[in-house]
Amino acid sequence: MNDSTVRIQDDLYEAVNGEWLKTAVIPDDRPTTGGFSDLAQAVEKTMMADFSDFAEGKKTSGIPEMKYAVALYKKVLDTERRNREGIAPVLPLLERLRSIKTPDELNASAAELLLQGVDLPIRISVEDDMEDATRHSLIVLGPDLILPDTTYYAEDNESGKQLLAVYSDMAVRVLAYTPLSEQEQKQYLEDTLAYDALIAGKVKSRLEWSEYYKCHNPMDTDEVASYTAPFDIKKVLRELYGENAPETLIVYDPKAIREMNGYFSEETFERYLHWAYVKALLNATEYLSEELATLGKTFFRVLTGVAADPTIEKQAYQLASMTYYEPVGVYYGRTYFGEEAKRDVVNMVRKIIETYKLRMQKNTFLAEETKAMAIRKLSTIEVKMGYPDEIKPFWSTLVFAEGDPLLPIMTRLSAIRMRHTLDKLHKPVDRTEWVMPGHIVNACYNPSANDITFPAAILQKPFYSLRQSVSENLGGIGAVIGHEISHAFDNNGAKFDENGNLKNWWTEADFRAFENLTRDMVEQFDGIEFHGGKVSGELTVSENIADNGGMGVTLEIMHTLPNPDYPAFFKNWARVWCEKAKEEYIQVLLTIDVHSPNVLRTNMTPRNFREWYEAFDVTEHDQMYLAPEKRISIW
Ligand SMILES: [Zn+2]
Numbered sequence: 001m002n003d004s005t006v007r008i009q010d011d012l013y014e015a016v017n018g019e020w021l022k023t024a025v026i027p028d029d030r031p032t033t034g035g036f037s038d039l040a041q042a043v044e045k046t047m048m049a050d051f052s053d054f055a056e057g058k059k060t061s062g063i064p065e066m067k068y069a070v071a072l073y074k075k076v077l078d079t080e081r082r083n084r085e086g087i088a089p090v091l092p093l094l095e096r097l098r099s100i101k102t103p104d105e106l107n108a109s110a111a112e113l114l115l116q117g118v119d120l121p122i123r124i125s126v127e128d129d130m131e132d133a134t135r136h137s138l139i140v141l142g143p144d145l146i147l148p149d150t151t152y153y154a155e156d157n158e159s160g161k162q163l164l165a166v167y168s169d170m171a172v173r174v175l176a177y178t179p180l181s182e183q184e185q186k187q188y189l190e191d192t193l194a195y196d197a198l199i200a201g202k203v204k205s206r207l208e209w210s211e212y213y214k215c216h217n218p219m220d221t222d223e224v225a226s227y228t229a230p231f232d233i234k235k236v237l238r239e240l241y242g243e244n245a246p247e248t249l250i251v252y253d254p255k256a257i258r259e260m261n262g263y264f265s266e267e268t269f270e271r272y273l274h275w276a277y278v279k280a281l282l283n284a285t286e287y288l289s290e291e292l293a294t295l296g297k298t299f300f301r302v303l304t305g306v307a308a309d310p311t312i313e314k315q316a317y318q319l320a321s322m323t324y325y326e327p328v329g330v331y332y333g334r335t336y337f338g339e340e341a342k343r344d345v346v347n348m349v350r351k352i353i354e355t356y357k358l359r360m361q362k363n364t365f366l367a368e369e370t371k372a373m374a375i376r377k378l379s380t381i382e383v384k385m386g387y388p389d390e391i392k393p394f395w396s397t398l399v400f401a402e403g404d405p406l407l408p409i410m411t412r413l414s415a416i417r418m419r420h421t422l423d424k425l426h427k428p429v430d431r432t433e434w435v436m437p438g439h440i441v442n443a444c445y446n447p448s449a450n451d452i453t454f455p456a457a458i459l460q461k462p463f464y465s466l467r468q469s470v471s472e473n474l475g476g477i478g479a480v481i482g483h484e485i486s487h488a489f490d491n492n493g494a495k496f497d498e499n500g501n502l503k504n505w506w507t508e509a510d511f512r513a514f515e516n517l518t519r520d521m522v523e524q525f526d527g528i529e530f531h532g533g534k535v536s537g538e539l540t541v542s543e544n545i546a547d548n549g550g551m552g553v554t555l556e557i558m559h560t561l562p563n564p565d566y567p568a569f570f571k572n573w574a575r576v577w578c579e580k581a582k583e584e585y586i587q588v589l590l591t592i593d594v595h596s597p598n599v600l601r602t603n604m605t606p607r608n609f610r611e612w613y614e615a616f617d618v619t620e621h622d623q624m625y626l627a628p629e630k631r632i633s634i635w
Contacts, residue, residue, distance in 0.1 A: 009616050010623035013602040016574035024580045028308040031585035034578040035462075035598070039441040043457050047332060047439060048317045061331050065395040069324035075406050076316035082406060083289045087177040089407035090284040093118070094178060097277045103230035103269055110231075111239035115415040119143055119279045121231045121264040121272060122257065126425045128448040129250070130216040133500035136424045138246045139215075140224060140233070142203040142256025143263075146196045148303070148592045153200040159587065163303060164193065170298040171278055174285060177292065191274035198263035198271075203256045206592045207539050212447075213495040215252040216502055224249050227260050230269075240422055286319075287407040305582030321439065323413060326388065326395050329437025329455065333387025337438070337456035341466060342386050345459055345477065349383050349452075352481050355556050359635060365513040373505040377488055377498040382431070382451035386459070387438030392430075394420055443480055445487035448500040452484040462575045471558065471565035475572035478554040479547075486549030489635055490542040491518050517634045521545055524632060525604065530597055531583065533590045543595045547605045549635035555611050566615035570606055577602045608632050 008015040017034075026033045027041070053059035054070045055077075061070075093116065100106050106113075110120055122140050129137040146167055147153065152160030168189060175185040208214070225234045237245040251257050264272060285296025290312070297309055310318065321328040360366075360374045398416055400409045431451070436444050438456040445452050454477075461468065464477035487493045494514060497503045506514070521544050526537025537544075551573070558564040577598040581589075586597070595601065606612035607626040618625055 007622070009618045009625075011603060012570060012574045012606060012624060013577070013599045016571050017578040020578060021580055026580055026582060029306060029310040029314070031304040031306055032579055032581040034580050035576055036441050037579065039457065039460055039463075042460075043332070043439055043441065044314070044317065046336065047321065047328070048313060050331075050335075051317050051320065052313070062334075063327050063331050063391070065324065065327035065391050065398075066331055068399055069320045069328055071400075071402050072323060072409070073316045073320040075402075075409060076319055077312060078406075079290050079312060082287075083291070085405055086289045087292065089288060089405045090281060091179070093280055093284070093411075094277060097273065097280060100273060103232075103266065106269075106273075107230075107232040107235050110236045114236070114240075115418050116411055117280075117283065117414045117418070119276050120236075121260065122228060122233070124233075124236070126421050127250075128429050128500070130213065130448065130496075130502040131218075133448045134429055136427065136429060137218075137248075137250040138237070138425055139250045139252050140257060141252040142260070143199050145200055145203065146193075146299075147200075148206075148588055150200050150203060150205040151591060153197060163299070166302045167299045168193065170295060171282065174281060174292065174295055175278070178281065188274040188278055191271040192278040195263065195268065195271040195275035198268065199256075202259050202262050204253045206594075207536065210539055210542065210594050211492065213492050213502055215250070217251040217254050218248050219251045219254075219257075221245070221247050221249055224251065224257060227257050228264070230266060231260075231264055241425070244426055246425065284407055287405075287410050303584065303588060305584030323410075324395065324398065325437040325440075326434065327391055329434075329439045330387050330391055333438035333456040337386050337459065341459055341464070344466065345454065345464060345481075346383065346385050348473070348478060349385070349454075349481050351557060352478065352553055353378055353381060353485060356482070356485055356553050356635070359553060359556060363635075365517070366510050367507050370506055370510040373497070374489065377450065377505075378485070380450055380498045381485065381488065382449065384434055384451060384453040386454070386456040388432075388434045392433065443484050445484045445493065446500075447487070447493050447496045450488065450496070450498060450500045452481070454481070454484075462572055468572070469565060469568055470561060471568040472572040474554045474557060475569035476576050478557065479550045479573055480576070482550030482553040483546040484550075485553070486546040486635055487542070489549065490545040492542055514634070517632065518545065520632050521548065521634065524630075525596055525600065528600060530590060530600070531586050533587065535590070535596055535600065540594055540596045543601075544604075545634055547596075547601055548608060548632060551605050551609060552633050552635055555609055558611070566611050570612060570615055573606070574602045 006014040006018055014021075020034070024033055030037060030041070050059065050061075051070065051073050054061060054066070055074050096109075097118070100109065114120055114124060121143065123143060125139050126136050127139050129135050147160055147163055151157065152163065154160065171189050171192065172185070175188060178185070180188060221234060221237065225232070234245070282296055285292040287293070294309055301307070301309070309315065357375050357378050360371050360378065363371055366374065397420070398413055400412050431449055434453060435446055436442060436453045436455050440455045441457045443452070443454045443458055458480070459477065462472075462476050463480060464473050468476070494506070495502055495504070497505050518541060522537035522541050524537070525535050525540055525544055528535040555569075558566065558569060579598045589597070596604070603624060607624050608631045612618060612624070620627070
């Protein structure tokens with residue numbers, strides 16, 4: 001029994017989850033607990049037991065590609081050796097960086113450094129081309145920042161200053177292990193912070209990144225080279241691709257590239273070198289001694305409010321399962337995901353897509369031609385359910401010498417991965433590739449492929465269970481499926497056609513009508529006070545549109561059930577978003593996460609729908625009431 005005094009009509013989230021929230025304890029090594037996080041922990045526990053058995057030879061996975069995942073797991077656990085070697089495994093790389101004195105010397109080694117994971121003055125990678133989703137493009141963007149967003153660098157941002165102090169303190173202590181003199185250590189850190197501040201003035205903010213279709217900015221390589229000098233991007237590309245170096249690049253962050261001389265020039269070159277040195281050193285700590293690994297995670301712990309690092313066994317599993325995510329995900333799916341559940345959820349997805357089409361047909365703000373295009377886009381959505389049938393050949397190339405120390409192994413593996421990514425440039429896109437593995441508790445929509453992925457790990461209670469009622473499953477996994485489909489028609493997805501190409505398929509008037517609704521959604525969330533901060537309606541608009549669409553379509557299915565249980569639907573919706581998080585983590589998410597806080601996802605979404613008012617007799621005297629003229633239902 002729920003003895004909470006909170007009425008469901010006033011606060012659905014608290015009424016359903018209040019009792020749990022009172023007693024739930026966030027584990028020391030995590031920023032959150034509840035909902036998604038509980039499932040992730042349960043998956044981790046199961047898989048850690050299996051990894052332990054694999055390592056001891058008590059059990060086999062039956063998957064050849066898992067061999068190296070298990071070898072890597074053991075490598076992390078070999079703390080005796082890691083502690084003995086201390087800082088030594090990273091010294092050759094640091095020496096290499098120290099030997100570079102001029103931009104020309106950097107240009108001569110940049111391709112090699114890129115493969116070794118050293119931060120160059122620009123980031124280079126290969127992605128699906130936004131205008132032609134059958135092929136790839138070489139993309140360029142500015143470097144990564146120390147803090148989670150450009151907004152942290154504002155003059156009046158106190159948490160930015162505090163976090164940089166934590167970072168500095170950590171860097172001082174790690175630098176003390178290097179052969180640098182005390183004077184040099186001080187200089188390197190000073191330059192690192194100064195260089196980071198220069199970058200922060202040029203790169204995109206999280207808000208700007210949230211409109212990802214704006215990343216598509218093709219530019220001649222010659223033009224890009226004129227901005228990046230003295231960094232010779234043409235030379236780097238020639239070394240990576242020989243004769244086949246691309247003549248056009250896609251500039252994801254045009255300002256960062258056009259104004260690159262603001263952070264990379266003859267004058268700032270030394271600062272760059274010191275910044276790259278400190279970053280390479282800190283990135284390596286995770287694979288060195290336990291002492292250095294713990295030290296190197298200080299910033300992350302403070303940033304997320306986490307009290308302690310995971311146990312060494314957990315770290316070993318986490319690294320192995322992240323590095324070999326496809327074989328691990330397939331193992332998880334084959335072992336723990338039933339065919340019956342898979343069939344059931346695939347049917348649910350089909351039903352939701354069909355219902356979405358019906359709703360499109362009944363849509364009141366689109367012209368017939370635009371509706372037809374939207375329906376065509378729905379018809380071509382590919383569904384990836386559970387885990388892939390086959391493991392891609394790439395995973396059997398991810399091998400290493402088992403006698404090597406952990407750090408060179410990880411450097412080698414990331415070089416293989418980087419080379420594989422770069423080699424895709426002149427190959428067609430493989431639409432059968434999975435972007436999210438089976439053991440991850442999440443789901444996603446990929447606008448370039450127009451496909452949705454539901455890993456096996458999310459298809460569990462409270463999201464989904466063969467033992468839950470249909471109404472509960474619709475309020476859980478159903479609404480999540482609807483959410484992912486809705487991403488095809490959020491403010492970003494709407495710019496892509498049924499083949500995943502960035503192409504306008506709207507009439508002008510229809511798009512204007514959609515933009516007006518989008519603006520209404522921005523306003524519905526913008527400025528809501530939350531933990532001393534405010535929600536950004538703009539940053540979260542794509543996810544809020546997706547939640548709104550997901551609930552709309554699943555409620556439509558509820559109408560067709562013989563015995564729909566609307567209260568159960570809404571209660572399970574509240575249950576899946578149940579979460580307790582560390583205050584520090586809440587603050588970071590408020591600034592960078594495109595999702596609204598879980599409490600608001602739970603409490604804002606239902607009030608847009610008639611069914612909510614009917615399910616619990618919600619009236620204008622209740623907190624979760626919204627006047628009919630303010631309710632929004634876009635899809
Ligand atoms: Zn989403």
